[in-house]
Amino acid sequence: MDLGLVGKVAIIGGGSRGLGKACALRLAQEGVKVAICARDTHAIKAAAEEINAAYGVKVLPIAADQSKAAEIERLVATTVEAFGRIDIVVNNTGGPPPGTFLDHDDAAWERAFQGLLMSVVRICQAVVPIMQAQGGGRIINNTSFTVKEPADRLILSNVFRVGVIALAKTLSRELAGDNILINNICPGSFDTERMRRLLEERATATGRPLDEVRAAWVEQIPIGRLQRPEELADLVAFLASERASGITGATIPVDGGMLHGLF
Secondary structure, eight states: OOOOOTTOEEEEETTTSHHHHHHHHHHHHTTOEEEEEESOHHHHHHHHHHHHHHHOOOEEEEEOOTTSHHHHHHHHHHHHHHHSOOOEEEEOOOOOOOBOGGGOOHHHHHHHIIIIIIHHHHHHHHHHHHHHHHTOEEEEEEOOGGGTSOOTTBHHHHHHHHHHHHHHHHHHHHHGGGTEEEEEEEEOOBSSHHHHHHHHHHHHHHTOOHHHHHHHHHHTSTTSSOBOHHHHHHHHHHHHSGGGTTOOSOEEEESTTOOOSOO
């Protein structure tokens, strides 16, 4: 299937590893020029070299902290300077630390607010006028299954990622006439460093062996395994493409059947 993405330009958050890197690789495979960002300068440069070697597209590595307004402004400005436009944004940031309600102080709540919700608000503020001027664009928010079914010990993620969903739904209606389509994806349990850390934290909190905790978690997933990052990246590529031109304001799980709800 031709996704019609050759020559497009994308910004991808958290592009040095995990789901963000998988999305960058998948879009590069379709001929998209990608600007990838992460806080670790060495890691983001290494990821850029890997993506370029794999698919030969232009890759712009930018070390940036998406929880800071000035860093987002620099990310967007640097991308436009390098590529002249922005067609696709994949909002993706690292998750906040796990814990229960009483585990987190005001500073932890503020960090989660800035990293999960305000990062999306600010990048939308920066890229929407650019997309309006060029006749359209795609914004895809990588959230979590917790927006549909809150998870134990992930209260910060449960709260602020829902705000991203509300923002996207509202913007999808405001901007549909500008051909700017905004959608959310809700990953379940993927074989990433983040997932490994969460399982380790759960093992420590419950006093159970890590292998036992992992097996119990996988048992909740109907497909019987942790998912591969590439499985999420395929959906991102589709939503970024002309083949998804009628989809906006949607929140789509990629969870291996783990969620129990109807919606």
